[in-house]
Amino acid sequence: GLPRALVVDPRPLTAQNRVGVLRQLGLDVQIADDARSAMQMLSKSADYELLVVDMLVAAPSSGLFLNSVRRDNRTAQIPVAIVADPAQREVADKIRSGPRASVSGSAAKALEELE
Numbered sequence: 001g002l003p004r005a006l007v008v009d010p011r012p013l014t015a016q017n018r019v020g021v022l023r024q025l026g027l028d029v030q031i032a033d034d035a036r037s038a039m040q041m042l043s044k045s046a047d048y049e050l051l052v053v054d055m056l057v058a059a060p061s062s063g064l065f066l067n068s069v070r071r072d073n074r075t076a077q078i079p080v081a082i083v084a085d086p087a088q089r090e091v092a093d094k095i096r097s098g099p100r101a102s103v104s105g106s107a108a109k110a111l112e113e114l115e
Contacts, residue, residue: 002028004047008038008065009054009083018052018083035065046074055084 005027009015012033019029027050032038035057042048057065066082069075 002026003049004028004030005050005052006030006032006038006041006048007052008032008035008057009052010034010056011054014054022050022052035068038065039068042069042072042075046072046078048075048078051078051080053080053082055082 003026005022007015007018007022007029009018009031010033015031015033019031022029030041032041038051038053038057051069053066066080069078069080
């Protein structure tokens with residue numbers, strides 16, 4: 001099958017726009033509208049090549065979603081793209097710091113498109 005990506009975004013229209021970009025790049029994309037549903041999806045199947053997480057979900061005040069992802073051995077190596085408005089870029093960089101996974105193929109192209 002196609003490489004899989006998970007978009008985590010509470011705004012349906014924004015999520016659908018990101019899905020469109022990722023599908024054009026050859027990824028099979030699923031959507032979670034919050035951290036809880038994303039963790040449920042990841043616990044059922046952690047075979048994603050990329051997580052695209054909106055800053056609204058990734059912010060520390062919203063439940064430490066990324067820390068949960070990084071602590072779980074099944075999901076720790078999945079590359080994470082945090083999508084943020086330019087004004088939020090510094091905060092996103094702090095959240096993003098942590099274990100890095102190598103990104104290649106469709107996931108690498110997707111990251112370039114989303115930046």
